[in-house]
Amino acid sequence: MVKILKIKKLIAAINKSLDSGDYIYTGHANARLQQREVTRQEVKQVLRSGFHEKKKDKYDPAYESWNYSVKGTTIDNRNLRVIVSFDEYGMLIITVIDINK
Numbered sequence: 541m542v543k544i545l546k547i548k549k550l551i552a553a554i555n556k557s558l559d560s561g562d563y564i565y566t567g568h569a570n571a572r573l574q575q576r577e578v579t580r581q582e583v584k585q586v587l588r589s590g591f592h593e594k595k596k597d598k599y600d601p602a603y604e605s606w607n608y609s610v611k612g613t614t615i616d617n618r619n620l621r622v623i624v625s626f627d628e629y630g631m632l633i634i635t636v637i638d639i640n641k
Contacts, residue, residue, distance in 0.1 A: 544599075544604055544605055544606060546597065546606050547606070547608070547626065550592045550608050550610075551591075551592060551610075553626065553631070554587050554588075554610065554624065554631065555587075555588065557626075557630050557631035558584060558587060558588065558631075560630075562629065562630030562631060563624075563630050563631035563632070563633060564629075564630070564631075564632060564633070565580070565633045566632055566633065566634055566635075568634065568635055569633045569634055569635050569636060572635050572636050572637075573636055576636060576637075576638045576641070578618075578620065578636050578638065582614045582616075582618065582620065583620070583622055583633060583636055585612070585614050585615065586610060586611070586612035586613075586614065586620045586621075586622050587610055587612075587622055587624070589612050589613075590610040590611050590612025590613075590620075590622070591610065591611060591612065592608065592609070592610055593609040593610065593611045593621070594609075596609030596611075596621070597609060600625070603625070605625050605626065605627065606625060606626075607623050607624070607625050607634055608623065608624050608625065609621055609622075609623055610622045610623075610624065611639070618638060618640070619638070619639040619640050620636060620637065620638060620639065621636070621637040621639055622635075622636050622637075623635045623636075623637075
């Protein structure tokens with residue numbers, strides 16, 4: 541089994557995906573947005589201004605890809621963690637976590 545290498549410049553890769561529109565929300569992420577009352581604008585805000593939590597990154601052998609954690613604060617002072625991954629088509633927004641709840 542070949543382990544996929546981690547992206548070294550994660551924030552740059554995220555910004556490139558956001559700028560080009562090469563990203564999608566997974567079904568799980570959409571469910572969590574609704575459940576946690578988080579908007580897509582808040583997710584983008586965290587991805588643009590947050591920081592990479594390297595210690596939270598995990599390799600997912602089932603999908604043979606890395607899941608990356610970005611933590612940040614929204615304009616309304618909500619502390620969110622957004623988990624993203626990448627495939628050949630672009631960025632996948634995996635889930636959104638409200639850290640204070």
